[in-house]
Each structure stands twice: as structure tokens, then as C-alpha cells.
Amino acid sequence: MGQTKIFEALMTITRVCKDTKLSFKAKLHLILTEVVRCMNTEKGSIMILKGRKYLEVMASTHPELIGLRQPIDMKSPSSWVVKNNKVLLINRMADKAIFGNDFHHYAKEAFLLAPIQSNNRVVGVLSVTEKMGEDKFSQSEQEVFLSIAGQVISALENHRLTESLKKSRSLLNKKNIELKRIEKIRTELFNMLIHDLKGPLSDILANIDILSYTINDNNLDYVKAAQAGCDTLYRMISDLLDIARLEEGNLKLVFEEIEPEDLMNEAISRLHTLAKIREIKFIKKFQPSERKNKMYGDRGLLLRVIQNLLTNAMCFSDQREAVEVGFEFRDSDKIIFFIRDNGPGVPLEFQDAIFNKFVQLSKKKDGRKYSTGLGLTFCKLAVEAHDGNILVESDGIKGSCFKFILPIINREIL
Ligand SMILES: Nc1ncnc2c1ncn2[C@@H]1O[C@H](COP(=O)(O)OP(=O)(O)OP(=O)(O)O)[C@@H](O)[C@H]1O
Ligand SMILES: [Mg+2]
Missing domain, CATH: 3.30.450.40 (GAF domain)
Known part of the structure; x- marks a missing residue:
């Protein structure tokens, strides 16, 4: 052969x-x-x-x-x-x-x-x-x-x-599908439960509010503290629910015309109780441009983004500190919101991580009883749902400036 x-x-x-x-x-x-x-x-x-x-x-x-x-x-x-x-x-x-x-x-x-x-x-x-x-x-x-x-x-x-x-591979696929199904049921149950907490909590808030007008001055502090606690709980529940919805893409944004000055003032007034307790002074730096003083976004979501950032700024600052809040129009199509405090700052190596779920740098000295480490995660998802981005600037020694930048494009007519 x-x-x-x-x-x-x-x-x-x-x-x-x-x-x-x-x-x-x-x-x-x-x-x-x-x-x-x-x-x-x-x-x-x-x-x-x-x-x-x-x-x-x-x-x-x-x-x-x-x-x-x-x-x-x-x-x-x-x-x-x-x-x-x-x-x-x-x-x-x-x-x-x-x-x-x-x-x-x-x-x-x-x-x-x-x-x-x-x-x-x-x-x-x-x-x-x-x-x-x-x-x-x-x-x-x-x-x-x-x-x-x-x-x-x-x-x-x-x-x-x-x-x-x-x-x-097919076994893994099957297991994966099953796991996803179980995870979905678990998340839905969890969200339902969290959502149901909102009802009784709203009742408590409404009744405490009535009480605050009728109670004598000696006991008013107790009512105010209860009010602040309920507000925090309400914010935490809302953050949790919205993070789940935003992650699943199930939260439909409702775009409307917004005056940024108005938006910031409303967020500040909603935190009036906490600001009073911590004796924080707000310095407003609003810079509406000559031609523009409007933007578009989901007002409810953006309000809560600012509230979260303001709450952090107040809680991480010393008592009686000043917090600077403001916005400015940038280029022809962007608006930047900023919240600057004189707190301990955020070290460079954690400036990305703090936006992840449950990341908290230290057990704080801010006197807060409850916090979950979800506030900034919510902010990031909500800002990104507006095609914007959020970041923190800080030398990690003193002071932080949280900024979020949004396009001002009119989404109502898109
Ligand atoms: N203004 C700030 N100054 C210093 N550190 C901050 C500031 N804002 C956030 N951080 C750090 O980032 C972490 C995450 O913030 P985030 O708002 O997500 O959670 P939290 O405030 O701890 O809890 P939650 O907002 O859910 O009640 C904080 O625990 C803190 O360590
Ligand atoms: Mg927070």
C-alpha cells in the first residue's frame, strides 16, 4: 500500500x-x-x-x-x-x-x-x-x-x-429558567408586601400630622421626631419599590415640563422637619439661563432624587452646617443639579461603589436610626432612566458635591 x-x-x-x-x-x-x-x-x-x-x-x-x-x-x-x-x-x-x-x-x-x-x-x-x-x-x-x-x-x-x-447545557438552562421563575415570584411577593406597608404608614403620617396641630408645645418634639421617622420609613419603602421597578424596566416615566427652581424648592420644603432638627441652613445657587428656565422629566422621581441627596447631605454634615443646593444650564442641552455639603467626604476609591445597593461606608455618626444604603442606588437608576448620569466629587477629607446631569430634551413631544 x-x-x-x-x-x-x-x-x-x-x-x-x-x-x-x-x-x-x-x-x-x-x-x-x-x-x-x-x-x-x-x-x-x-x-x-x-x-x-x-x-x-x-x-x-x-x-x-x-x-x-x-x-x-x-x-x-x-x-x-x-x-x-x-x-x-x-x-x-x-x-x-x-x-x-x-x-x-x-x-x-x-x-x-x-x-x-x-x-x-x-x-x-x-x-x-x-x-x-x-x-x-x-x-x-x-x-x-x-x-x-x-x-x-x-x-x-x-x-x-x-x-x-x-x-x-440544557440542564443548566432549565435550572436557570426555574431559578428565574422562583426569583420573580419572590420579588413580586416582596414588592407586594413592601407596597402594602405604604397604606398603614400613610395613615400614621396623616394622623401624626393632625396631632402636630393640636398638641401643646411641650410634646411637639415627640410628634416631630415620630413624623421624621415615618418620613424616613416612607422614603425607604419608596426607594426599595422603585429600585425593583427600575431594574426590571417596569417603571414608566411620566415626562412633564419642570421649572428646576420650583423642583428644588419643593424638595427642600419636604425636608423641612429634618432640616429643623439638624439646624441645617440651605444656600441656594440657582442659575436659570436667560433663554432657558425649563426642563423635562418625571417630576415625582426627580423630587425623590433630590430629597435623597439632601437627606444624605444633612445627615452626614455636622449640626448647624450649611448645605449648598443649586443647578445650572450647561451647553445648549443639559442641566446640572448639585448638592454640596461640608461633611466627611467620600474617599476616591468608594466614589463609584456608594451607588451600589446596600453600600454604606461606615456606621454613621449622623444620629440616624434607620438607613439601608439604597438611597443612592435609587438616585442612579432614576437619573439613568432620564438618560442622565450622577457622580460625586470629593477629596475624601472634607465635603462632597453630588451632581446629576440631565438632558433637557422635550420628551413630552417625542
Ligand atoms: N453626603 C455624603 N457625605 C458623605 N458620605 C456620603 C454622603 N452621601 C452618601 N454617603 C455615603 O454613601 C453611602 C450610601 O448612601 P445611600 O444614600 O445610598 O445610603 P444611606 O444614606 O446609608 O441609606 P438610605 O439612603 O438607604 O437611608 C452612605 O452610607 C455614606 O457612607
Ligand atoms: Mg441616603
């Missing part, structure tokens, strides 16, 4: 084994075609062990045989190969006697079978029968045949790996 022929056959088989687009059966068929051509035989087949009892024809020069199962008994040559894990070469008719009269159908004399092994265990049989021309397999043909039997295993292993990968 010519060296070139062998080389070509091995190259083709290697290429076929590696081809990820071919199906397993197509691979075996191409390998067999190459083996039969190379060994110069009329017939050939590749059989694979199914369990311990059967060999199934996976590829054959006679397509009608594909899928047939042959029980493993000592009588057939392929069973002999499986049981003995050895190559079977019959060059002379006389040798066939060891199997009785079971393969009288082989017209020509010579046939060659090799075990297909994986980890030293037989997993199949590669066979060629009815050699054409010279009625004998030469030594070099036998060697090539063995090496091809070795290659078949690589196709098998590739197939097994791909199959097991497919299985684990």
Missing part, C-alpha cells in the same frame, strides 16, 4: 473527526469510506457496543444494515474481537473454522477486525471484509488499520463530549 494513500486517509480521518458541523453518523460513514478505500476491500462496517449484550451497526458499506443489532456471542468474529479485545485477521479460509460455519457469506477469504478501545475497554469493532485484488492484508495494511481504529475513538469521544456538554 502506497505511503501517500495512507497519509491521505489519515489526514481525511483526522479532519472528519474534528469537524464540529458533521453529525456523528456522517462522521462514522466518512471514516468507513476512507478505511474501505485505503484497505482495498469491498465491505466494511463500524459497530458500537450497546450495553453489554449487543453490537449495533453504526456505519456500513451496506446501508440497509445500519441500525441492526448483533448479540455478543463467541460465534461471530466481531463478538470474538469484543470478548478477546484483540485484532482478528483471517487471511486463510481454514482459519474461519474456529467460528464454525457462521460466515459462509464472506465470498472472499481475507478479513480484518480491530477493537475500538477507550481507556483499554472495547467500545466497538471496526471491520473490513472481502479484500479485492490480492487476497491478503499486508503487515503495513494491518498497522494502518489499527491506527485508524484508534482514530475512530477520537470521533466517538468528541461525540460523547459534545453530547454530554449539550445535556449539561
